[in-house]
Amino acid sequence: MVDGNTYWLHLALRELLDNAVRFRPGPTGRIDISLTEGDTSWRIAVLDDGFGIEPQNQGQLFKRFARIETDANRHLVGMGIGLYLVQEVARAHGGRVLVDSRPGAGSEFTFELPRSAPKGDSRQG
Numbered sequence: 081m082v083d084g085n086t087y088w089l090h091l092a093l094r095e096l097l098d099n100a101v102r103f104r105p106g107p108t109g110r111i112d113i114s115l116t117e118g119d120t121s122w123r124i125a126v127l128d129d130g131f132g133i134e135p136q137n138q139g140q141l142f143k144r145f146a147r148i149e150t151d152a153n154r155h156l157v158g159m160g161i162g163l164y165l166v167q168e169v170a171r172a173h174g175g176r177v178l179v180d181s182r183p184g185a186g187s188e189f190t191f192e193l194p195r196s197a198p199k200g201d202s203r204q205g
Contacts, residue, residue, distance in 0.1 A: 081196040082122055084173045092169035095162040096126045096189050104130040121195055127188040133181040142167040
């Protein structure tokens with residue numbers, strides 16, 4: 081279980097899925113979604129076989145209004161706030177967002193949030 085604002089959590093996950101769909105090389109492609117329970121957190125990973133991101137550009141991904149333009153994605157419209165929003169929602173809930181990407185091989189974005197304290201537990205969750 082995770083404590084949080086349902087609206088913002090839903091919006092963040094929708095942004096991750098939207099990115100996976102938009103940044104793929106054609107009308108078809110593979111997107112895998114997984115949910116993993118850890119000792120202290122839940123992780124939702126979105127893995128795609130899209131364009132991928134150069135290592136030197138990955139630091140720009142979560143900056144507000146930042147767009148990484150390449151020949152492959154130049155035609156896509158956007159304001160560059162989607163992943164920034166995802167990161168801010170994760171942080172506001174005590175979590176984080178991780179990225180693992182290779183050009184031409186796709187990307188994996190992992191949205192990680194702390195688990196709630198069990199009912200009756202005196203710890204704050």
